[in-house]
Amino acid sequence: MAENTSVGSNFIQNEINDDLKNGYYPEGVHTRFPPEPNGYLHIGHAKSICLNFGLAKNNGGICNLRFDDTNPVKEDVEYVDSIQEDIKWLGFSWDDRMFFASDYFGKLYDYAVELIKKGLAYVDDLTAEEIRSYRGTLTEPGKESPYRNRSVEENLELFQKMKAGEFGDGEKVLRAKIDMAAPNIVMRDPVIYRIAHVSHHRTGDEWCIYPMYDFAHPLSDAIEEITHSVCTLEFEDHRPFYDWLLDALGFKVGARPRQIEFARLNLTNTVTSKRKLRQLVEEGYVSGWDDPRMPTISGLRRRGYTPNSLRTFCEEIGVAKANSLVDVAMLEHCVRDDLNKNADRIMAVLHPLKVVITNYPEGQKEFMVADNNPNTSAHRYVPFFRELYIEQEDFMEDAPKKFFRLKPEGEVRLKHGYIIKCEEVIKDEAGNVVELHCTYDPESKTGGATANRKVKGTIHWVSAEDAIEAEVRLYDYLIETDENGEVPADFLAAVNKKSLEVVEHALIEPSASFTAVGTHYQFLRTGYFVVDKDTTPEKLVFNRVVGLKDSWAKAKKG
Structure with a gap:
C-alpha cells in the first residue's frame, strides 16, 4: 500500500x-x-x-x-x-x-x-x-x-x-x-x-x-x-x-x-470526565445528558454545534503526544465560522422596547427586502409597520458622546429600512422608559432620495403586528474556572448558577415561524441560534449556540 x-x-x-x-x-x-x-x-x-x-x-x-x-x-x-x-x-x-x-x-x-x-x-x-x-x-x-x-x-x-x-x-x-x-x-x-x-x-x-x-x-x-x-x-x-x-x-x-x-483532549472551562458528567446528570445540575451546557456530543448537537464544526475543530487541534489544554474559544470559533457561512440572518428582539413612528401612515404596511445570508443571493421580505420593537439596550436617555444608537433627538437607521429620529420618551409612573415616539425619513429607504444619508448607528427591529413570540435560552459556561480555564478539583462547588438565562417573551421576525427543529439562524447583532427540540406548534424555542464575538480569530491575527 x-x-x-x-x-x-x-x-x-x-x-x-x-x-x-x-x-x-x-x-x-x-x-x-x-x-x-x-x-x-x-x-x-x-x-x-x-x-x-x-x-x-x-x-x-x-x-x-x-x-x-x-x-x-x-x-x-x-x-x-x-x-x-x-x-x-x-x-x-x-x-x-x-x-x-x-x-x-x-x-x-x-x-x-x-x-x-x-x-x-x-x-x-x-x-x-x-x-x-x-x-x-x-x-x-x-x-x-x-x-x-x-x-x-x-x-x-x-x-x-x-x-x-x-x-x-x-x-x-x-x-x-x-x-x-x-x-x-x-x-x-x-x-x-x-x-x-x-x-x-x-x-x-x-x-x-x-x-x-x-x-x-x-x-x-x-x-x-x-x-x-x-x-x-x-x-x-x-x-x-x-x-x-x-x-x-x-x-x-x-x-x-x-x-x-x-494526548486526550483537555478543554478550558469544560469537564471531560464521563464520571463527572454522569454526576452532573444524576444529581440534577443539568436536565440530562443532552443539556446544551454539557460537552457531550448530544449536548453540543442540541446546543446547535454542527458536525462540520466539530470535525474542523478536531482537525485543527491536531494529534499530540503530550497532554495540553486547548482554549474553548477555538471550538467556538469553528462553529461560528461554519454558521457564518451557512446560517440565515433574521432580526430578533430579546428585550423589547416599543417604538411608534408617528408620521408613518396608520394601517399601512410595507415589506423590506433583506438578504438571507451575505454568501448567497437569496432574500426575504420583512414586514414594516407603524409600531415596532427594538432592543431596550439600543436606547439610552442620558447617552454618552460615543453612543451611536437611539437617544433623544438622535437618529439611527433601522436595518433594511428607514432612518428614524427619537422625538419623545414615554415613561411609566415608576420612571421606566416604556415607549418611544419617533419620526421617519420617507426617502431614506433604498432607492429613496436620501437613501445614502449617513448616520452612525444601525439597529435591528421587528414589526409589532407581525412579530412572533419565542423563548430564547442563553447559555454560559457550566463550570466557573480559574483564569487559565482549568476545572477545579471540587467541580460541583464551581457549577455556575447563572449558566442558563431564559428569555420567555422574545420577539422574532415572522420568517422564522414554522421552522424545523435544528434550523440555525444568526440573530442580527446578537449571535447564532438554533431551534430547540422543545419547540411546539404553540411555542418556538431557541438556544444560543455562540455569540458573534470571536476572541480566537482575533488571537490568531495577533
Missing part, C-alpha cells in the same frame, strides 16, 4: 507510514473506535472518533465500531444507541462492522484457559483491598500472593468453578502471572477476570465472570485483525501488558495489533 502524505498528517500517520514501508499489515490499515457503553460520548470522544475513522479513510482502510461491554454493572442499551447516533451525526460509518466485546466472551474465556495452561495465570483468593496492599508502590516492589503458585490443574478447576457460579462476587479473581517486582505497577500480576453475578445487556445471565478491560481490549483487537489500536495517553502504562498478552498467546509482531497513544 502506498504511503499516505495527505494534509492532516500527524505522528500516528507517520508511524503507520513506517509500518507499511516495513511490509507490515499487507491487508491494509484497520482501526477501531472502542467506546464503553456506560455513558454518553463527549467532545473528547469526538476527537477519537475523527482520528480513528480519519486514519482508516486516509489510508484506504476500514474502521470498526466496537463496544467494550465488559462491565455490565454500569452499561445500558441507552448508551449503545446514543453512541451510534453520535457517530453517524458526526458523519462517519462503520458499515456492517459493529461488534461487541461480549461477542468474544467464549473466545476470551478460552484464551484465559490457555494462559493458565502455560502457567501464566492463576486464581487468587485475596480480596480487592488485599490485592491493592500487596501491589507495592512506585518505589517499593509488590509482594506475591500466597495463592500465586497453585498448580495448573488447581487453577483450571477453580476457574471453571468461577464460570459455573460456585463462588460469590469478589471471592476469587483470575490474575496474569507476570512480575510482582516490575517497575511498571500495571505488570504486577493484573486481574484479568472477576466474578459479577449481574445480568448483561446482551448475554443475559449466561456469564457470571467478566474479563477486565485490559484483557478484553487487546484480544478483541487481535480477533478483529485491527492493525493500529489508537488510544489516549493514560493507556501508555498499559501498553506493556497489551504486548505481553499478545506475546503470551502467540500473536506475531507485524501482523498483530499495535497500540499507539495520543
Whole structure:
C-alpha cells in the first residue's frame, strides 16, 4: 500500500507510514473506535472518533465500531444507541462492522484457559483491598500472593468453578502471572477476570465472570485483525501488558495489533470526565445528558454545534503526544465560522422596547427586502409597520458622546429600512422608559432620495403586528474556572448558577415561524441560534449556540 502524505498528517500517520514501508499489515490499515457503553460520548470522544475513522479513510482502510461491554454493572442499551447516533451525526460509518466485546466472551474465556495452561495465570483468593496492599508502590516492589503458585490443574478447576457460579462476587479473581517486582505497577500480576453475578445487556445471565478491560481490549483487537489500536495517553502504562498478552498467546509482531497513544483532549472551562458528567446528570445540575451546557456530543448537537464544526475543530487541534489544554474559544470559533457561512440572518428582539413612528401612515404596511445570508443571493421580505420593537439596550436617555444608537433627538437607521429620529420618551409612573415616539425619513429607504444619508448607528427591529413570540435560552459556561480555564478539583462547588438565562417573551421576525427543529439562524447583532427540540406548534424555542464575538480569530491575527 502506498504511503499516505495527505494534509492532516500527524505522528500516528507517520508511524503507520513506517509500518507499511516495513511490509507490515499487507491487508491494509484497520482501526477501531472502542467506546464503553456506560455513558454518553463527549467532545473528547469526538476527537477519537475523527482520528480513528480519519486514519482508516486516509489510508484506504476500514474502521470498526466496537463496544467494550465488559462491565455490565454500569452499561445500558441507552448508551449503545446514543453512541451510534453520535457517530453517524458526526458523519462517519462503520458499515456492517459493529461488534461487541461480549461477542468474544467464549473466545476470551478460552484464551484465559490457555494462559493458565502455560502457567501464566492463576486464581487468587485475596480480596480487592488485599490485592491493592500487596501491589507495592512506585518505589517499593509488590509482594506475591500466597495463592500465586497453585498448580495448573488447581487453577483450571477453580476457574471453571468461577464460570459455573460456585463462588460469590469478589471471592476469587483470575490474575496474569507476570512480575510482582516490575517497575511498571500495571505488570504486577493484573486481574484479568472477576466474578459479577449481574445480568448483561446482551448475554443475559449466561456469564457470571467478566474479563477486565485490559484483557478484553487487546484480544478483541487481535480477533478483529485491527492493525493500529489508537488510544489516549493514560493507556501508555498499559501498553506493556497489551504486548505481553499478545506475546503470551502467540500473536506475531507485524501482523498483530499495535497500540499507539495520543494526548486526550483537555478543554478550558469544560469537564471531560464521563464520571463527572454522569454526576452532573444524576444529581440534577443539568436536565440530562443532552443539556446544551454539557460537552457531550448530544449536548453540543442540541446546543446547535454542527458536525462540520466539530470535525474542523478536531482537525485543527491536531494529534499530540503530550497532554495540553486547548482554549474553548477555538471550538467556538469553528462553529461560528461554519454558521457564518451557512446560517440565515433574521432580526430578533430579546428585550423589547416599543417604538411608534408617528408620521408613518396608520394601517399601512410595507415589506423590506433583506438578504438571507451575505454568501448567497437569496432574500426575504420583512414586514414594516407603524409600531415596532427594538432592543431596550439600543436606547439610552442620558447617552454618552460615543453612543451611536437611539437617544433623544438622535437618529439611527433601522436595518433594511428607514432612518428614524427619537422625538419623545414615554415613561411609566415608576420612571421606566416604556415607549418611544419617533419620526421617519420617507426617502431614506433604498432607492429613496436620501437613501445614502449617513448616520452612525444601525439597529435591528421587528414589526409589532407581525412579530412572533419565542423563548430564547442563553447559555454560559457550566463550570466557573480559574483564569487559565482549568476545572477545579471540587467541580460541583464551581457549577455556575447563572449558566442558563431564559428569555420567555422574545420577539422574532415572522420568517422564522414554522421552522424545523435544528434550523440555525444568526440573530442580527446578537449571535447564532438554533431551534430547540422543545419547540411546539404553540411555542418556538431557541438556544444560543455562540455569540458573534470571536476572541480566537482575533488571537490568531495577533
